Amino acid sequence: MWTSLRPIGRSDASGGYRRYAWTGADADCRLWFRMQAEARRLDVETDRNGNQWAWLGDPTAGDAVVTGSHLDSVPDGGAFDGPLGVVSAFAALDELRARGVSFRRPLAIVNFGDEEGARFGLACVGSRLTSGQLTREKAFELRDADGVSLPQAMEAAGHDPAGIGPDPERLARIGAFVELHVEQGRALDLSGDPVGIASAIWPHGRWRYDFHGEANHAGTTRLVDRHDPMLPYAETVLAAREQAELAGAVATFGKIAVEPNGVNAIPSLVRGWLDARAADQESLDTVVAGIETAARAHAARQGVDLAVVRESFTPIVEFGHALRDEIGRILGEASADGVKVPVLGTGAGHDAGILSASIPTAMLFVRNPTGVSHSPAESAAEDDCLAGVRALADVLEGLACR
Numbered sequence: 001m002w003t004s005l006r007p008i009g010r011s012d013a014s015g016g017y018r019r020y021a022w023t024g025a026d027a028d029c030r031l032w033f034r035m036q037a038e039a040r041r042l043d044v045e046t047d048r049n050g051n052q053w054a055w056l057g058d059p060t061a062g063d064a065v066v067t068g069s070h071l072d073s074v075p076d077g078g079a080f081d082g083p084l085g086v087v088s089a090f091a092a093l094d095e096l097r098a099r100g101v102s103f104r105r106p107l108a109i110v111n112f113g114d115e116e117g118a119r120f121g122l123a124c125v126g127s128r129l130t131s132g133q134l135t136r137e138k139a140f141e142l143r144d145a146d147g148v149s150l151p152q153a154m155e156a157a158g159h160d161p162a163g164i165g166p167d168p169e170r171l172a173r174i175g176a177f178v179e180l181h182v183e184q185g186r187a188l189d190l191s192g193d194p195v196g197i198a199s200a201i202w203p204h205g206r207w208r209y210d211f212h213g214e215a216n217h218a219g220t221t222r223l224v225d226r227h228d229p230m231l232p233y234a235e236t237v238l239a240a241r242e243q244a245e246l247a248g249a250v251a252t253f254g255k256i257a258v259e260p261n262g263v264n265a266i267p268s269l270v271r272g273w274l275d276a277r278a279a280d281q282e283s284l285d286t287v288v289a290g291i292e293t294a295a296r297a298h299a300a301r302q303g304v305d306l307a308v309v310r311e312s313f314t315p316i317v318e319f320g321h322a323l324r325d326e327i328g329r330i331l332g333e334a335s336a337d338g339v340k341v342p343v344l345g346t347g348a349g350h351d352a353g354i355l356s357a358s359i360p361t362a363m364l365f366v367r368n369p370t371g372v373s374h375s376p377a378e379s380a381a382e383d384d385c386l387a388g389v390r391a392l393a394d395v396l397e398g399l400a401c402r
Helices: 024-039 083-099 125-131 136-141 150-156 168-172 187-191 230-247 281-301 321-334 351-355 382-400
Strands: 043-046 052-056 064-070 107-112 174-182 195-201 204-212 250-259 269-277 305-314 343-346 361-366
Touching: 024 043, 024 052, 024 083, 024 107, 064 083, 064 382, 083 107, 083 174, 083 382, 125 136, 125 168, 125 351, 136 150, 168 174, 174 351, 174 382, 187 195, 195 321, 195 382, 204 230, 204 281, 230 250, 230 269, 230 281, 250 281, 269 281, 281 305, 321 361, 321 382, 343 361, 351 361, 361 382
Parallel strands: 064 107, 064 174, 174 361, 195 343
Antiparallel strands: 043 052, 052 107, 195 361, 204 269, 204 305, 250 269
């Protein structure tokens, strides 16, 4: 499976992946998912929001156990973020069938659409729509860098956008969702454990900073006569680092757009996107407020206007203790020496975090030896991936077969 999925959407130049929502690479990933499901005699459907589901058992019976993740990527992302959860889900089903277990609850493997938000700027679009955290009206307003709207992209890819929106009937049929994911950090590497259980996802969000200045000639305009938006933007990037360090949080300006974007032109507009995350809401609020205060002071000093827009926000997600503890018990019993699986938090967002407000959810993490993620250098050892498959199979057996 890994070998067949690896080439899809891979850039020869960077070695990273560009699997953006509703593009050709996304269509190839969706076809791969369908082929894997059909090879296992699973019933495949695409829901109103473009998420793919592969069912073993009656989808309408209720109390289903669901696992899976996503197949899309950030720009030049790694091979494991998302796909490891989908590949492991199919492999775990293979393992369960090899064990000869009988299922007492329906089982589904899911591929959520547009989890990374690389094209339209909003993460977890598929799960947000399904859970009602993204309205149909707001979804129709989403546009990519070329001005193509989400419904236009869906329609071009052969999916009817008319029906997108909340899907409470589907969620009501799910009793538990367990998402396996490569760890985006080094906690497991430092502890020496191949697999861990998620405790919580930090609150996080994205803010757009628009610095409006005055375009002018780079060679003839005196420094004192300039209203250069690049200067307050640069100072804001440094302020974000300073505020994050003070609060024990993380804050990153990772995307920028410049107009008119000429080497010999002072910009008229610098637009930067801030990603900020912290262990608790108070710390996050402190960081975000501190960054905006600094940005406005720097903009005023340069005679530049500033507009700040919050584009997305996800509050802290504390995974339900009942399901988390049950998974810990299952894995403890499955361990030959009874060693407890470590429980750890994460600063990364996931579909499981979005769905946690609607259904019981949990996450398993697989060790990442470098901690690198959202990069072509993202990796996980084969032995650890197989340990993740066995752990997921144990969890699914405990939840769906006993």
